[in-house]
Amino acid sequence: MRFQNISIEKRDRISILTINRPPANSINLATMEEINSALNDLEQDRQVRVLILTGAGEKGFSAGFDVSDAANADRIGPMGQEVWTRIDLFPKPVIAAINGYAFGGGCELAMACTFRLMMEGARIGLTELNLGIIPGWGGTQRMPRLVGRAKALDLILFSKRMTAPEALQIGLVDRVFPQAEFMKEVMAFADILAKRPPIAVSAVLKAVHAGLDRGLAEGTKVELEGSRAVTKSKDAREGFTAFFEKREPNFTGE
Numbered sequence: 206m207r208f209q210n211i212s213i214e215k216r217d218r219i220s221i222l223t224i225n226r227p228p229a230n231s232i233n234l235a236t237m238e239e240i241n242s243a244l245n246d247l248e249q250d251r252q253v254r255v256l257i258l259t260g261a262g263e264k265g266f267s268a269g270f271d272v273s274d275a276a277n278a279d280r281i282g283p284m285g286q287e288v289w290t291r292i293d294l295f296p297k298p299v300i301a302a303i304n305g306y307a308f309g310g311g312c313e314l315a316m317a318c319t320f321r322l323m324m325e326g327a328r329i330g331l332t333e334l335n336l337g338i339i340p341g342w343g344g345t346q347r348m349p350r351l352v353g354r355a356k357a358l359d360l361i362l363f364s365k366r367m368t369a370p371e372a373l374q375i376g377l378v379d380r381v382f383p384q385a386e387f388m389k390e391v392m393a394f395a396d397i398l399a400k401r402p403p404i405a406v407s408a409v410l411k412a413v414h415a416g417l418d419r420g421l422a423e424g425t426k427v428e429l430e431g432s433r434a435v436t437k438s439k440d441a442r443e444g445f446t447a448f449f450e451k452r453e454p455n456f457t458g459e
Contacts, residue, residue, distance in 0.1 A: 210236040218254040218399040227262035233274035234281045241288045254399040259302035269309025285342035289317040296407045298398050302391045308332045316347040321378040323369040324387040330366040402440040402456040
């Protein structure tokens with residue numbers, strides 16, 4: 206499928222989805238629909254084990270909602286929640302490669318990802334209150350889960366824009382890399398993740414989400430289901446065989 210606002214690149218078992226609306230990579234309704242369509246394909250593609258989300262150009266990961274598309278605000282609001290939640294619950298790890306400004310809905314997109322890797326010199330924050338609106342794509346829910354209630358309210362209510370070191374310090378992002386080495390480091394991180402057993406990875410993601418969203422009892426139930434499923438996989442046999450043979454396992458996702 207041809208896209209107008211995003212691009213998809215595949216490198217072995219890693220897929221890179223780039224929001225391509227420079228300079229700010231803001232998100233309108235059409236972009237949101239394209240991201241959702243791409244997720245359909247990427248979820249079904251068994252060759253893809255890790256998804257990287259990033260922005261085109263050197264200035265912005267994403268500045269969030271495109272205010273010039275205000276006529277579609279009533280539609281993009283619910284869709285933003287739906288698609289960002291889909292990313293949050295995606296059965297494969299999703300890495301936000303924050304290579305520039307990530308404000309508003311762009312910050313919300315990054316927070317929906319499994320991991321957040323940030324480039325030195327980039328900035329991130331939920332800035333919606335500067336416009337008299339609030340984060341509407343899950344930001345009021347995911348920010349407190351990542352950094353705690355008090356810190357989240359401080360960041361949201363005052364529309365603070367954090368540097369990469371500041372975001373790393375409070376746990377909003379997981380790694381910070383120099384600009385010159387950023388995508389090289391992101392790809393190295395993704396490559397290690399792509400070598401992990403995909404069935405087990407998916408089971409862990411599902412169990413963690415269940416526990417966070419529906420409580421300990423439901424989380425442990427889903428964990429048990431996942432544990433039973435993975436023990437029957439070829440990857441489990443490969444893992445044990447490789448352990449006893451003292452070699453690196455080759456997980457096939459079967």
